[in-house]
Amino acid sequence: MNFLNTIPVAITLAAGTAALAGPVVNLAPSQYTDALDGIDNRELVELRGQTLSDKYINFSIMSGSEGDAQEVLYQGTLMTRIVRSHMSGNLHFNYRIMDANPELAGRISHVEIGGFGDFQTRVEFRDDPISTGDEGPFSADRSLDGDIIDFAFDGGLNTADESHYFFAMLDTDTYFEDSALATIYLESGEAVSLIVDSATPGVPTPGSLALLGTAGLIGSRRRR
Numbered sequence: 001m002n003f004l005n006t007i008p009v010a011i012t013l014a015a016g017t018a019a020l021a022g023p024v025v026n027l028a029p030s031q032y033t034d035a036l037d038g039i040d041n042r043e044l045v046e047l048r049g050q051t052l053s054d055k056y057i058n059f060s061i062m063s064g065s066e067g068d069a070q071e072v073l074y075q076g077t078l079m080t081r082i083v084r085s086h087m088s089g090n091l092h093f094n095y096r097i098m099d100a101n102p103e104l105a106g107r108i109s110h111v112e113i114g115g116f117g118d119f120q121t122r123v124e125f126r127d128d129p130i131s132t133g134d135e136g137p138f139s140a141d142r143s144l145d146g147d148i149i150d151f152a153f154d155g156g157l158n159t160a161d162e163s164h165y166f167f168a169m170l171d172t173d174t175y176f177e178d179s180a181l182a183t184i185y186l187e188s189g190e191a192v193s194l195i196v197d198s199a200t201p202g203v204p205t206p207g208s209l210a211l212l213g214t215a216g217l218i219g220s221r222r223r224r
Helices: 206-213
Strands: 009-012 024-026 048-062 072-085 091-098 108-113 121-125 139-142 149-157 166-170 176-186 191-199
Touching: 048 176, 048 191, 072 176, 072 191, 091 108, 091 176, 091 191, 121 149
Parallel strands: none
Antiparallel strands: 009 048, 024 121, 048 072, 072 091, 091 166, 108 149, 108 176, 121 166, 139 149, 176 191
């Protein structure tokens, strides 16, 4: 579990609902939307919350065949940020692709993230003044069983650009742990899978609740 991976920061973030519900999209299992166009964090009070976890996961995507001829096509960092809403108490899972190696020419087409099968899930990306980045995903597609959400970038995300925060707001206030995969795909078809946090159904143990009480005091981060 990652109650120890916390940073005492209060920030404002974004959400989504099934058909359009104001500025966000509620994405049910097997649904697709191409209505992602960004949200200013001042538009929805529910998006404001406390950061519980910031992680920076460095990754490389290699050419398809292994061996001496294999080459690096893309290098960057996947940032994950988990926020607890001040208003609802529910968890928001935010993602950002950043710090790409500008000497490489790979372009990211889409990112699949698992771990949502047990929850109502709302999606969007942030384009408010404090959300750094150049581009957000234009669409999101949820798998039939609801577990995976696929965020796609229109025209690809190249190494000169960083993504805005794109996110999923869940209808749960439970704990979370390293139990899901995020798979980042290039336009040329190569990909890499990374282990990321996901919400875990069930009732936290007393020890977990005690850790949650100290959530604002301890931080950890991984960078290049």
